[in-house]
Structures are given as structure tokens and as C-alpha cells.
Amino acid sequence: MPLExxxxxxxxxxxxxxxxxxxxxxxxxALWLRTVLLLLTVLLLAxxxxxxxxxxxxxxxxxxxxxxxxxxxxxxxxGEALILxxxxxxxxxxxxxxxxxxxxxxxxxxxxxxxYSGLETRVEIRAGETRDVGELHFQxxxxxxx
Amino acid sequence: xxxxxxxxxxxQGLVEYALLLALVALAGVFILRINGLTVAQAYCNVAxxxxxTTACEKAYCQDDFSGGNDNWNGGNxxxxxxxxxxxxxxxxxxxxxxxxxxxxxxxxxxxxxTIHLEDVVLNKGNGYGVYFRTTLGQGNKYNGYTFQYDxxxxxxAFIMRKxxxxxxxxxxxxxxxKNFDFYGEPHDIDIVVSGDTYTAKIDGVVxxxxxxxxxxxxxxxxxxWDSTNVCMDGFxxxxxxx
Numbered sequence: 001m002p003l004e005x006x007x008x009x010x011x012x013x014x015x016x017x018x019x020x021x022x023x024x025x026x027x028x029x030a031l032w033l034r035t036v037l038l039l040l041t042v043l044l045l046a047x048x049x050x051x052x053x054x055x056x057x058x059x060x061x062x063x064x065x066x067x068x069x070x071x072x073x074x075x076x077x078x079g080e081a082l083i084l085x086x087x088x089x090x091x092x093x094x095x096x097x098x099x100x101x102x103x104x105x106x107x108x109x110x111x112x113x114x115x116y117s118g119l120e121t122r123v124e125i126r127a128g129e130t131r132d133v134g135e136l137h138f139q140x141x142x143x144x145x146x
Numbered sequence: 147x148x149x150x151x152x153x154x155x156x157x158q159g160l161v162e163y164a165l166l167l168a169l170v171a172l173a174g175v176f177i178l179r180i181n182g183l184t185v186a187q188a189y190c191n192v193a194x195x196x197x198x199t200t201a202c203e204k205a206y207c208q209d210d211f212s213g214g215n216d217n218w219n220g221g222n223x224x225x226x227x228x229x230x231x232x233x234x235x236x237x238x239x240x241x242x243x244x245x246x247x248x249x250x251x252x253x254x255x256x257x258x259x260t261i262h263l264e265d266v267v268l269n270k271g272n273g274y275g276v277y278f279r280t281t282l283g284q285g286n287k288y289n290g291y292t293f294q295y296d297x298x299x300x301x302x303a304f305i306m307r308k309x310x311x312x313x314x315x316x317x318x319x320x321x322x323x324k325n326f327d328f329y330g331e332p333h334d335i336d337i338v339v340s341g342d343t344y345t346a347k348i349d350g351v352v353x354x355x356x357x358x359x360x361x362x363x364x365x366x367x368x369x370x371w372d373s374t375n376v377c378m379d380g381f382x383x384x385x386x387x388x
Contacts, residue, residue: 038165041172044173082311111310117315117316118313119316120308120316
């Protein structure tokens with residue numbers, strides 16, 4: 001076959017089965033899914049850190065607590081009152097009274113301490129209110145046996 | 147044109163892979179966290195399930211009392227009080243004093259652990275206590291819990307107390323043990339601290355379980371009171387067994 005009548009490379013290529021044009025991947029959808037997944041994960045982590053932080057206390061608001069503490073024979077107790085897990089601590093007055101403000105709303109532990117031992121009382125603090133727990137009777141918990 | 151299409155068909159880039167891996171790792175840590183586990187504990191659990199006998203054996207803190215009182219203190223930098231004596235590979239306490247384990251109070255990161263006291267003998271007195279999840283604040287005001295081996299409480303009992311600013315609160319767990327022979331015999335004491343659940347064992351037998359969530363981390367120590375005399379052969383804090 002003379003060279004002139006030989007098919008060109010383009011002709012040969014045209015006779016070959018052509019590969020199908022690949023369909024473009026739905027890049028937009030995949031990217032959207034990834035973005036949503038990423039945002040969900042970040043939101044989940046952020047929510048976890050937020051709820052375990054003190055910032056939620058600010059959202060719940062704060063309240064107060066007041067009351068009087070007497071000893072086993074009914075005399076005013078000399079000691080201090082505090083909210084467990086906070087730095088809120090006040091000395092008891094000469095009449096055994098106390099008032100603590102700025103307590104994060106929600107369930108809290110009120111602790112009354114004398115020189116040797118303590119009394120724990122669970123209280124619910126309501127935002128914007130000062131709750132009166134009345135008269136608390138301090139029991140000596142430290143027995144000779146420790 | 148063709149080149150552009152090709153680039154759209156490529157898989158994730160290196161940064162995307164890194165992001166995905168980081169997210170998977172964070173999600174794993176998050177899931178462990180909401181289940182109350184640390185990554186180290188999860189690793190130990192898996193290693194133990196796969197038959198490893200060494201992965202989790204390492205104690206967080208331990209003392210066989212042969213090296214004196216270097217590993218112990220009286221709180222807030224004070225030396226170990228003289229009423230606790232380190233002699234002949236034993237630690238003996240008498241009178242009324244606290245002794246804190248420096249290693250666990252200062253360095254231990256784990257919140258959950260098991261305290262083991264080896265061959266403890268109460269020779270006389272009203273009992274002894276083991277501090278756990280305890281931290282020291284200003285003026286040696288410690289906060290935490292004790293398990294107490296307490297023949298003086300209610301005619302004999304095992305109890306758990308909470309401590310606030312160095313003062314004891316009423317027990318939050320009590321098991322009467324009026325018929326238990328508290329004196330003269332060596333006993334192994336284990337206190338398993340896990341989440342808000344505290345389990346005390348004597349010679350491997352559970353004697354008391356308490357629950358409280360006030361304190362979530364802290365170290366260990368010992369206490370004696372009144373005329374107590376107690377001696378022990380060893381002390382260790384280890385990861386909890388799966």
C-alpha cells in the first residue's frame with residue numbers, strides 16, 4: 001500500500017471504539033455533604049464543651065439563699081456556710097444566720113461547717129430569687145470513732 | 147477542558163484526609179468521654195482483651211516503704227508527720243494525723259483508679275481511713291473522700307465520708323460490721339474509684355459501695371485518729387481492671 005493511500009492516525013483512531021465520556025462526579029453534592037458532616041461534628045463538640053463549662057451557669061441565671069443554723073441544743077452555730085464547688089463562702093452571723101448571693105441556678109449543695117465537721121443540704125436555686133431555707137439543725141457527725 | 151474534568155474527579159486532597167482523620171479522632175475521644183473513659187483506659191481495655199498482660203499493669207503510684215518518707219507529705223509541702231513511721235519496709239501510723247501520697251496528689255492525671263493497701267493490720271484504736279479523689283487547697287484545707295475501716299463507728303462499720311475544707315461530713319455510705327474482727331489480722335484493702343461509684347473491698351470481697359459526684363479527680367492519702375495504731379506492707383494506685 002502506498003504511503004499516500006494509508007489511513008491517517010486520526011482515521012485509525014476514529015475507527016477504534018471510543019471510551020465513554022466519563023460523567024463528572026456530583027462534586028457539588030459531595031462537597032455539601034462533607035460540609036454538613038463537618039459542621040455537625042464541630043457543633044457536637046462545641047456543645048459538649050459548652051455544657052461542661054461554667055458558661056451555662058450564666059445562661060441559667062443566679063439566685064440567693066438565706067437561713068439560720070442552730071446547734072443540737074438550739075443555740076446559734078458559729079461557723080461558715082458555703083456552696084460546694086464554688087468559692088461562695090460566708091461566715092455565720094452571731095445569730096447563726098447567713099445569706100449567700102450570686103449562686104448559679106439549679107441543684108446545689110449547701111455546706112455548713114463548724115470547727116470539726118459539716119452538714120450538707122441539697123437545695124434548688126432559682127434564678128432571680130433568694131430562697132429562705134429556714135432553720136437548719138446542725139448535727140455533730142464526727143463520732144469518737146472517726 | 148479535559149484536564150479540568152479530571153481534576154474534578156480526583157478524590158480528597160491531603161488536607162481533606164487530615165481533616166477527616168482529625169474529626170474521626172475527635173469523635174472517638176468525644177464518645178469515650180461521654181462514656182466516662184479516657185483514651186488511656188480504652189487502650190488498656192483493648193490491650194487486655196487482646197491478651198496483653200503488661201499494657202495496663204504499670205501502677206500510677208506505688209511504694210513498698212523501703213525508701214523512707216520521700217513519697218509522702220503532711221499536706222501543702224509539709225513533711226510527713228512524725229506519727230507516721232517508715233521502718234523495716236512497713237508504714238505504721240498512730241495518733242491522729244493525715245499523710246498524703248505526693249505522687250498521686252501532685253502528678254496523677256487519672257480520675258479513676260484503684261488504691262491497694264497490702265497486708266494492713268490494725269493493732270489498736272478506733273480505725274484508719276484512706277483518702278481518695280482528694281485535693282489540697284489553701285491552708286491545708288483538703289477536699290475529697292475517705293473510706294474508713296472503722297471499729298469505732300456505731301459498734302463497728304465500714305463507711306465513706308466526704309471532706310469539705312478539711313472537715314468531715316456525715317457518711318454517705320455505711321455498712322455495719324459489728325461481727326467483723328477488725329484487729330490483729332492482715333487484710334488487703336482495695337478502693338475502686340470509678341466515675342461517681344466507689345467500691346471498697348477487703349481481701350477481695352466487696353464490703354461497701356458509695357456514690358457521690360462532688361469530686362471528680364484527686365489523689366490519695368491515709369488518716370488515723372485517737373489511739374489508733376495501724377501498719378501496712380505496701381501501697382499502690384493502679385488503673386482499674388476492665
